[in-house]
Each structure stands twice: as structure tokens, then as C-alpha cells.
Amino acid sequence: MADLYLDILILLDSALRLATPLVLAALAGLYAERSGIVDIGLEGKMLGAAFAAAAAAAVTGSAWMGLLTGVGASIALALLHGWVSIHQRGNQIVSGAAINIIVAGLAPTLANHWFHLNGQTPLLSGDARFQALIWPGVDAIGNLPVIGPLYAEVISGHNVVTYIAILSVPIAAWVLYRTRFGLRLRAAGENPEAVDTAGISVYGLRYRAMIINGVLCGLAGTALSTGLGAAFVRDMSAGRGFLALAAMIFGRWKPVPTLFACLLFGFVDALQGRLQGVELPLIGEIPFQFTIMLPYIFTVIILAGFVGRIAAPRASGIPYSKEG
Amino acid sequence: MPLGGPDITDSSADKDAPAIELENITKSFGPVRANDGITMRVERGSVHAIIGENGAGKSTLMNILYGIYHPDSGEIRINGTACALQSPADAHHAGIGMVHQHFTLVEPFTVLDNILLGFENGAVLARPRRLAARKLEAIERDYGLSVPLDAVVSELPVGMRQRVEILKALYRNAEILILDEPTGVLTPLEVEQLFQIIERLKGQGKTILFISHKLGEVMRIADRISVMRGGKLVADREPDATNASELAELMIGQKLAAAVDRKSLSVGQTLMALEGISIPPAEHRSGLHDISLEVRSGEIIGIAGVTGNGQTELLEIIGGLRVPASGTLSLGAEVCAAPDIVPGAVDLRKKGVGFVAEDRLRMGAIGAMTATENVILGYHGRPPFSRHGCLQPRAMRNACARIMADNDVRPQAPNLPLDNFSGGNQQKLVFGRETDHGPRLFILGEPTRGVDIGAVQRIHNTLISMRNAGGAVLVVSSDLDELLAICDRILVMFEGRIVGEMLAGDTDIAAIGLMMAGQNPDDPGEEARNDG
Numbered sequence: 132m133a134d135l136y137l138d139i140l141i142l143l144d145s146a147l148r149l150a151t152p153l154v155l156a157a158l159a160g161l162y163a164e165r166s167g168i169v170d171i172g173l174e175g176k177m178l179g180a181a182f183a184a185a186a187a188a189a190v191t192g193s194a195w196m197g198l199l200t201g202v203g204a205s206i207a208l209a210l211l212h213g214w215v216s217i218h219q220r221g222n223q224i225v226s227g228a229a230i231n232i233i234v235a236g237l238a239p240t241l242a243n244h245w246f247h248l249n250g251q252t253p254l255l256s257g258d259a260r261f262q263a264l265i266w267p268g269v270d271a272i273g274n275l276p277v278i279g280p281l282y283a284e285v286i287s288g289h290n291v292v293t294y295i296a297i298l299s300v301p302i303a304a305w306v307l308y309r310t311r312f313g314l315r316l317r318a319a320g321e322n323p324e325a326v327d328t329a330g331i332s333v334y335g336l337r338y339r340a341m342i343i344n345g346v347l348c349g350l351a352g353t354a355l356s357t358g359l360g361a362a363f364v365r366d367m368s369a370g371r372g373f374l375a376l377a378a379m380i381f382g383r384w385k386p387v388p389t390l391f392a393c394l395l396f397g398f399v400d401a402l403q404g405r406l407q408g409v410e411l412p413l414i415g416e417i418p419f420q421f422t423i424m425l426p427y428i429f430t431v432i433i434l435a436g437f438v439g440r441i442a443a444p445r446a447s448g449i450p451y452s453k454e455g
Numbered sequence: 456m457p458l459g460g461p462d463i464t465d466s467s468a469d470k471d472a473p474a475i476e477l478e479n480i481t482k483s484f485g486p487v488r489a490n491d492g493i494t495m496r497v498e499r500g501s502v503h504a505i506i507g508e509n510g511a512g513k514s515t516l517m518n519i520l521y522g523i524y525h526p527d528s529g530e531i532r533i534n535g536t537a538c539a540l541q542s543p544a545d546a547h548h549a550g551i552g553m554v555h556q557h558f559t560l561v562e563p564f565t566v567l568d569n570i571l572l573g574f575e576n577g578a579v580l581a582r583p584r585r586l587a588a589r590k591l592e593a594i595e596r597d598y599g600l601s602v603p604l605d606a607v608v609s610e611l612p613v614g615m616r617q618r619v620e621i622l623k624a625l626y627r628n629a630e631i632l633i634l635d636e637p638t639g640v641l642t643p644l645e646v647e648q649l650f651q652i653i654e655r656l657k658g659q660g661k662t663i664l665f666i667s668h669k670l671g672e673v674m675r676i677a678d679r680i681s682v683m684r685g686g687k688l689v690a691d692r693e694p695d696a697t698n699a700s701e702l703a704e705l706m707i708g709q710k711l712a713a714a715v716d717r718k719s720l721s722v723g724q725t726l727m728a729l730e731g732i733s734i735p736p737a738e739h740r741s742g743l744h745d746i747s748l749e750v751r752s753g754e755i756i757g758i759a760g761v762t763g764n765g766q767t768e769l770l771e772i773i774g775g776l777r778v779p780a781s782g783t784l785s786l787g788a789e790v791c792a793a794p795d796i797v798p799g800a801v802d803l804r805k806k807g808v809g810f811v812a813e814d815r816l817r818m819g820a821i822g823a824m825t826a827t828e829n830v831i832l833g834y835h836g837r838p839p840f841s842r843h844g845c846l847q848p849r850a851m852r853n854a855c856a857r858i859m860a861d862n863d864v865r866p867q868a869p870n871l872p873l874d875n876f877s878g879g880n881q882q883k884l885v886f887g888r889e890t891d892h893g894p895r896l897f898i899l900g901e902p903t904r905g906v907d908i909g910a911v912q913r914i915h916n917t918l919i920s921m922r923n924a925g926g927a928v929l930v931v932s933s934d935l936d937e938l939l940a941i942c943d944r945i946l947v948m949f950e951g952r953i954v955g956e957m958l959a960g961d962t963d964i965a966a967i968g969l970m971m972a973g974q975n976p977d978d979p980g981e982e983a984r985n986d987g
Contacts, residue, residue, distance in 0.1 A: 309579060309580055309581065310578055310579055310580060311575040311577065311578050311579070311580060311583075312578070314564075314568060314571065314572060314575065314580060315572065315573070317561070317563075317564070318561045318564065318572050321561045321562065321563060321564070322559065322560065322561045322562070324557075324559045325559040325560060325561050325569070325572060326572070326573070327543075328523075328543050328553070328555070328559045329543070329559075329572050329573025329574070330542060330543045330544030330547065330573055331572075331573050445562070
């Protein structure tokens with residue numbers, strides 16, 4: 132029994148770790164869509180940030196420099212998407228897809244040019260990676276029954292980006308629903324004319340949303356290459372940007388439900404990791420090619436079956452111009 | 456004309472200065488002079504109406520006054536002080552509030568948040584929300600506006616949303632209120648309530664600019680009426696010194712075409728019959744409940760009702776766009792739609808049914824296609840437009856030229872995409888397309904929405920001539936004046952049911968209005984029981 136409990140805790144621990152980039156990217160998408168910009172470029176920004184963070188961390192030996200660079204790269208990409216979507220009134224799907232494609236090609240190319248490691252960055256270690264933070268009193272509390280292992284395994288022992296991700300959720304909820312900025316941001320995504328006639332700049336709001344979007348995607352990418360992994364690897368985002376988008380939709384564009392959707396996806400991802408090479412009763416061993424598909428199949432089922440009527444921000448994806 | 460001359464007495468705000476003075480306002484869009492030397496004064500504490508056809512320049516002028524457009528030349532003085540209104544924010548500072556025709560409300564927000572938007576007084580909302588609620592309750596008491604502040608706007612009826620807009624303007628300390636076509640979307644009952652609110656605002660010294668094209672309302676509510684045509688201010692009248700037909704002529708610049716007389720006919724055979732048609736209700740839609748009606752040759756039937764009470768569904772059934780859950784629709788002796796008989800819009804047209812959809816750009820025409828292509832839609836599969844599976848460009852061109860000439864479509868440009876025509880001219884094209892085939896039975900949704908007075912008269916005349924010739928017409932309209940002017944019989948819909956039927960000669964707007972609101976005109980205090 133105790134073994135099973137520990138197993139579950141370890142599963143939850145890795146679920147939280149795996150959900151980190153999802154939570155950050157989903158919130159990034161949420162800010163963008165709530166302001167009226169559809170962002171399918173989460174994937175590309177995450178990948179770009181993962182590369183920039185890993186490269187900078189490898190060169191400087193500091194994970195924090197990696198974080199700064201990753202966030203910077205992601206903000207630049209977000210503003211590019213913003214400029215196309217806001218000022219140029221371009222097609223936001225095309226722009227987002229373009230970012231995904233550019234980064235998928237550019238990152239390994241640059242990595243190869245700089246590091247000659249077949250499109251990877253050097254393996255990070257020590258201070259160049261975000262290390263697990265061990266919470267105070269783990270030794271003392273860890274020995275308590277039930278709560279002890281929970282504290283030691285699940286709550287303590289993540290890297291700083293995971294804690295930032297979890298904190299970002301209540302902050303996002305507070306910003307969106309309790310502040311002037313959030314009120315205006317949501318209005319811009321629903322009825323930009325109302326914002327404009329109230330004398331507020333719709334463009335300004337949307338650019339600010341894209342900067343927040345860039346910061347969050349940057350954190351997500353940094354978590355991938357300097358927290359979860361220890362280097363940038365080609366295509367290492369592996370569709371997580373799209374999973375995040377799905378989680379945001381499943382969470383109905385609301386921060387807290389989106390968090391739970393991400394945790395669910397993270398849990399399924401952790402589960403598939405656990406199932407690899409495990410003999411199951413009746414079925415036997417599932418080939419890893421199938422277990423690895425689980426999170427994606429799960430996403431399709433969730434989106435097709437359980438979401439129901441979607442309540443997207445009404446003006447999302449529609450460029451705003453005064454002449455209407 | 457008593458237009459305000461150059462009245463440069465004192466540039467500081469003085470008590471006796473008019474609320475608004477416009478001096479030679481000119482605004483061009485490319486080659487079009489939308490406003491051409493407009494000079495006007497609006498007295499403080501008055502209701503000043505501005506009337507004119509679509510494209511006469513009313514909206515441009517109001518947008519200039521609200522800081523959205525900037526005039527090419529001319530001067531605006533508010534309370535005697537010259538103002539450069541560069542943005543809506545400047546207009547707010549000058550005490551000008553505007554209620555747009557299409558409300559600028561954020562539907563998923565509460566009333567309170569909508570009013571707060573842009574005027575939050577603080578980065579964190581908890582305290583501003585409390586303070587605003589207190590101030591708003593006081594305003595609501597003063598002006599008798601009862602609006603629940605914590606209600607979500609998407610769940611409020613249209614009349615209530617308009618009051619939210621008025622409340623919003625008052626919260627922002629507007630002394631001058633621009634109401635752009637405020638009655639277009641209201642039920643008669645809501646119009647009455649709006650007029651009461653306007654009277655109360657006026658009583659408190661507010662100045663109201665009332666933009667409209669409905670002459671009856673303007674005659675009732677306005678202290679002064681300015682008429683615009685082709686970008687110019689062509690007349691300034693007091694309601695006592697004018698009448699509706701003079702105003703109409705001033706608006707269109709010529710005499711109205713005489714109305715066609717309706718011949719007295721005895722109604723003939725039934726051309727279309729609906730029996731027990733039902734559709735289950737859906738979110739925000741009432742569905743249809745056991746609708747039965749007959750349309751007979753030699754009559755025009757009107758369907759009145761507040762938008763969303765089943766008229767759209769009824770049109771969809773008749774137009775062959777939807778299968779009823781129960782009941783039958785028959786044309787002559789043949790059943791055309793029933794739960795197991797899927798109707799077809801093209802089949803209906805082959806049987807001589809003309810159909811003008813309520814929402815012309817969504818269902819009646821295709822904006823990106825040319826006028827010529829649009830005038831054969833629905834008839835495109837048959838001669839003369841199609842032979843051996845190929846379209847016949849010459850026949851199409853001929854039809855388009857004929858329809859454009861008959862209906863006075865402007866510009867007469869057959870190859871122009873429909874989107875480039877004004878709403879009124881799009882409607883003329885759609886209307887012309889259906890009449891061109893001489894339908895025996897003609898179904899129309901909102902036939903004159905967005906259409907100019909002159910064209911309205913022509914459309915009405917066409918319908919009456921059709922009836923005189925033994926055809927049958929069914930009109931769904933939210934404009935009760937229109938229904939009373941052309942119909943023989945009027946049916947009222949409420950929550951998906953037909954709750955009343957009357958002869959047009961025996962009723963008036965007030966009685967229909969009560970029924971539209973779900974009340975029985977015979978005892979107005981009580982809700983009508985609608986047990987089918």
C-alpha cells in the first residue's frame with residue numbers, strides 16, 4: 132500500500148514537472164487570445180526560447196542568463212507576430228504558423244553553426260541548469276506519515292520555473308478579473324469598438340498582451356531546455372505548444388481551469404513515461420511508440436468529446452481597424 | 456433659415472451660449488463631401504433632431520462631434536467655447552456622450568464593468584467598483600433608469616442595453632447626449648420608455664441630439680429638427696411649423712412617389728399553408744410552437760414581433776432552409792416540408808415562391824460576387840441563365856441591367872462586387888432579383904431595413920401591385936409603421952407562438968406593441984397565457 136502511494140506521488144511529481152511548460156505556454160496563449168490575437172505560434176516561441184536559453188546558458192554557464200536570453204528571444208518573436216496581427220492586419224494563423232516553421236529550421240541551423248553538435252547545444256550541468264529547490268524542513272517533515280512523502284516528493288524539489296508557472300496562474304486570474312488592465316484586455320478581445328470609444332488604444336493593449344505572451348513562452352522554453360532537459364535538441368518542444376493551446380481551450384480561456392487541464396495533460400504524459408517497458412496484466416508490454424502517443428490521443432479525445440460549446444473571445448483573430 | 460450666424464461674442468463658457476455651435480463644418484472622404492459647410496446651433500436643454508437619408512452625412516457629423524473624425528475645416532463651440540475634438544476622450548471632457556446605433560458594450564461583462572471600462576479610477580478594481588456602484592445608483596434614481604448593475608449584458612434585452620449606454624454616458628458626466636438611431640431596435644413599449652427617459656433628461660437640463668429617419672418619432676420628441684441631404688444642412692424646422700410629408704420631401708429632395716391604391720379584393724385560394732409547425736427552442740432562441748397559418752392570394756400578411764421570437768425560424772422553414780420537427784408546410788395541395796420531407800430552396804423558387812432573407816448578406820447574397828452574379832443566385836440552374844450546364848453571360852447581363860434600371864440601383868455597375876454597394880442598394884438588387892421572376896407567392900424578411908424613403912415607397916408599391924394582381928405576400932418586419940401601411944392582416948409572434956391576429960385596419964401600434972411584449976391588449980396588466 133505504501134509503495135502504491137509512493138508510486139502515485141512520484142507520478143504526480145513528474146506530472147507537475149511536465150506540466151510546467153504547458154501551464155506557461157497556455158497562459159501565454161490565454162493573454163493573447165483574451166486581447167483578440169490568435170496565437171498558434173506558441174510552439175515556435177517555446178522552441179526558440181529553448182534554443183536561446185540553452186545556448187546562452189552553455190556560453191555563460193548561468194541558467195539565469197539563459198532565462199533572460201530565452202525570454203528575450205521569445206518576446207521578439209511575440210512582437211513580430213503582434214506587428215503582423217495588429218499593425219499589418221495580417222492573417223494570424225499564417226503568421227503563427229510561419230513562426231513555428233522559421234524557428235523549427237533556424238534553431239538547429241544556428242546551433243550547428245555555433246556549436247557543431249549536429250543541431251544540438253552542449254550539455255548543461257551545474258549552474259547552467261535550473262536545479263531542484265529543496266524546501267526547508269524536508270528532512271524533518273519528510274519522515275511524517277502521509278504528508279511527509281507528499282511534501283518531499285511533490286511540493287519540494289522542483290526547479291524555480293515550475294514554481295513560477297504555478298504562481299502565474301493566480302496572478303493571471305487576478306490580473307484578468309481584478310485589475311483595470313485585465314478589464315480592458317478582456318474588452319479588447321470581446322468588443323474592441325467598446326474599448327476604442329472609451330478612449331483606450333486597442334493596439335496598445337494587444338501589444339502589451341503580446342509582450343506578456345512572449346515572457347511566458349520564454350519561461351516555458353527555458354524550462355524545456357534548462358530545467359526538464361539539459362540541452363537544446365531539435366524539435367524538443369514536440370507539439371507542447373499545441374497541447375498548451377488545447378489545454379487553454381479545454382480550460383475555456385480561464386486561468387484556473389487551464390491550469391487543471393495542463394496538469395491533466397502533464398499527468399497523462401507522466402503516465403506514459405511510467406508505462407514504457409512495464410508489463411501490464413493481460414496486455415503485456417506496450418511498445419513505447421504507442422505509449423508516447425498517449426498525451427496526443429488524449430488531447431484529441433478531450434477536444435472532440437468533452438469540450439462542448441466553445442466560448443472563445445468574440446473578437447479573437449479579427450484584426451481591428453477604426454473604419455470597421 | 457434661422458442658422459446661427461457668426462456669433463463671436465465671448466470665447467469663454469457663458470451661461471446663455473448654446474450647447475453646441477457648428478460653424479461651416481466640412482469633411483471629405485476622397486472625392487465625396489460627406490459634410491459640406493454645416494452650420495448649426497443646438498440650444499441647451501433641448502431635444503434637437505437631425506434627420507436625413509442614409510449617406511446624407513448625419514453619422515459623419517456626429518462622429519466629428521464625438522471626436523472620431525476630424526473636420527477638414529470649420530469650428531465647433533461647446534457652451535460657447537471653441538473645442539478641438541481630437542478623440543472621444545476630448546469629447547468626454549467637453550461633456551459629450553454618445554449612444555451608438557450598434558451598442559459598444561462588451562457582452563460577457565456585467566453592466567458595472569461595462570460602465571467602468573475606460574473610466575476605472577484606479578489600477579485595481581475593487582474600490583472603483585464600489586464607488587461607481589454608489590454613484591450609479593444615485594444616477595439611476597435621478598433619471599428613473601432601472602438597470603441591474605450586476606447583470607451580465609448578454610442576458611439583457613435590447614432596450615435595457617440601450618439604458619446601459621445612456622447610464623454610461625451620464626456616469627461620464629455627459630451634458631450633451633447624442634442618440635444615433637435610438638429607436639431602430641426597440642419595441643414600441645421600449646420606445647415609450649426611452650421617450651420618458653429623454654423627457655426626464657431634458658427636464659434636468661441635458662441637451663439631446665436625436666438622430667433618426669423616422670419622421671413620426673421626430674415630430675413627437677424634438678424641439679427642433681434639422682434636415683440633412685447630400686452632406687448639406689438643407690432645412691431647420693420646428694415641429695409645429697412642419698409636417699411629416701414636408702420633412703420627407705426635404706430629406707429626399709423631391710416629392711415622394713404616390714402610394715399605389717390597394718384594390719378591394721376578396722381573398723382567393725390558399726397558396727401556402729403551415730400546419731402545426733414546431734422547432735425545439737435553442738439557446739437564446741424561442742424555437743417555434745405549433746404555428747399554423749394560411750397565405751391566400753390577394754393578401755399581404757405581416758408578421759410582427761420583437762426580434763428573436765421565432766420570426767427567423769419561421770422564415771427558415773418557409774424558405775426551405777430548415778426541416779420542421781413536427782407539422783407540415785404545403786404549397787397549394789403539395790406538402791413541401793415536414794419532418795420526413797426535406798425541402799429545397801431551389802424547388803421552392805421553381806414553384807413560384809420568391810424569397811428575400813432577413814439578413815441579406817448572410818443568406819440572401821454573396822458580398823464578394825458581382826451584382827450580375829448575385830442577381831441570378833437561386834435561379835442560376837435554369838434557362839435563360841444556364842443552358843447545357845453552362846452559364847449564359849449575355850442573359851445574366853441583360854437581367855442585371857433590367858433589374859438595376861427597374862429598381863434604381865446606384866451605381867449601375869453590373870461588375871462591381873456586391874460589398875461595394877450601400878446596404879440599401881444591395882437590398883434593391885436582392886428584391887429586384889426575386890420580383891424579376893414574377894413570384895405568385897412572395898416571402899420577405901425585413902424588406903426595407905437600411906433602405907431610403909424613396910426606395911421604401913417603391914418596394915411597398917411593388918408589393919401592393921403584386922397583391923392587386925392576385926399574388927400573395929408574407930412580410931416579416933420589425934417596423935410596425937411598415938406593416939400597418941401595406942398589410943391586410945397582421946400576426947404577432949411572441950416566444951415562438953402566434954399570439955394575436957388582426958386586420959390591419961382595425962388595430963394600431965399600441966395594441967400590437969403590447970402583444971409583442973407578451974401582454975394581452977384587452978387587459979394590459981396581465982401576461983397573456985400562451986397555451987397554444
